[in-house]
Amino acid sequence: MRRETQNVLLVLLGGALVKISWDGTYLRYVRPSLLPLLLGAGLVIVAIGVIAIVFDIWGHRSEPAQTTGSNDVDGEPDRRARAASAEVVTQDASTGALVADSATGVSAASSGASASTRPEPTASGGAATSGEHAEEHAHRGRSSWMLMLPVLAILMIAPPALGSDSVQRAGDRSVVSERPPSSGLFGPLPEGEIPEMQITDVVMRTVWDAGGALEGRRISVTGFLVREEASGDSGAAVHVARIRIMCCAADALPVKLRLTSDGAPAAALDTIAVDGWMQVVGEVVPGSATEANGNVPEFLVSEVTPIEAPADQYEY
Known part of the structure; x- marks a missing residue:
């Protein structure tokens, strides 16, 4: 989930708490003595979300303009530098010597295996694959979206107080x-x-x-x-x-x-x-x-x- 979306969810969640505190529907869910805590929590969550949004907007505006290439129109020096770097890595890898890639700072062993391509170890001692990383990020994204459930329930459904059922x-x-x-x-x-x-x-x-x-x-x-x-x-x-x-x-x-x-x-x-x-x-x-x-x-x-x-x- 994008950071901007997380901040908006915080504002919505805090706003839902403020809403039920203001209109009295909080009495369907908690006892009256908890109103100060409920209202305070809602205001704090809204403030955190708003502050995060403001900082993100301010950070984007203050970032210097990023430029690519060089002063040359055709970018010939950049292409030459990249080609030279590629030639060095290729030549050294073919000789089996220990090399260091100046662009990434990664060393390769004489077997030709690059450390940058080694799989990351997992807690179980195995190697973490790109698929496992993708699945982990997917789980984190789904758990973040779960914040929407109480917001939608309060703002759209407004569950009633407990009754005969x-x-x-x-x-x-x-x-x-x-x-x-x-x-x-x-x-x-x-x-x-x-x-x-x-x-x-x-x-x-x-x-x-x-x-x-x-x-x-x-x-x-x-x-x-x-x-x-x-x-x-x-x-x-x-x-x-x-x-x-x-x-x-x-x-x-x-x-x-x-x-x-x-x-x-x-x-x-x-x-x-x-x-x-x-x-x-x-x-x-x-x-x-x-x-x-x-x-x-x-x-x-x-x-x-x-x-x-x-x-x-x-x-x-």
């Missing part, structure tokens, strides 16, 4: 790892008659909080709808879910509540498409989150309200 592919992975010895890890519930809680907090309290703070309490959660088809011993299920990340989308874990409803709430759920966002009010069934069901609590729904997707769709 990630929840279903996660299987039994859960934020619940082990039960703590006491319930002292949890503070009081948020204020209000119907406190609004994160699904992560609801799951952890249902599994770990021995104090039963959620028993008999109506709470409100916000998430997207996930429908799971019947498989094996498990029947079809409807969940409200969120994706929880620690750093970025690469370490995402799903958290969800299994919804149980009838009447008007059930009818409202039927009108919401998969990945549609909603606010759900209801009560957690005590003891419903077990290892057998992947620590997914059952949630008795009393109200369902469709909403627009929030700007920040993850929990932390």
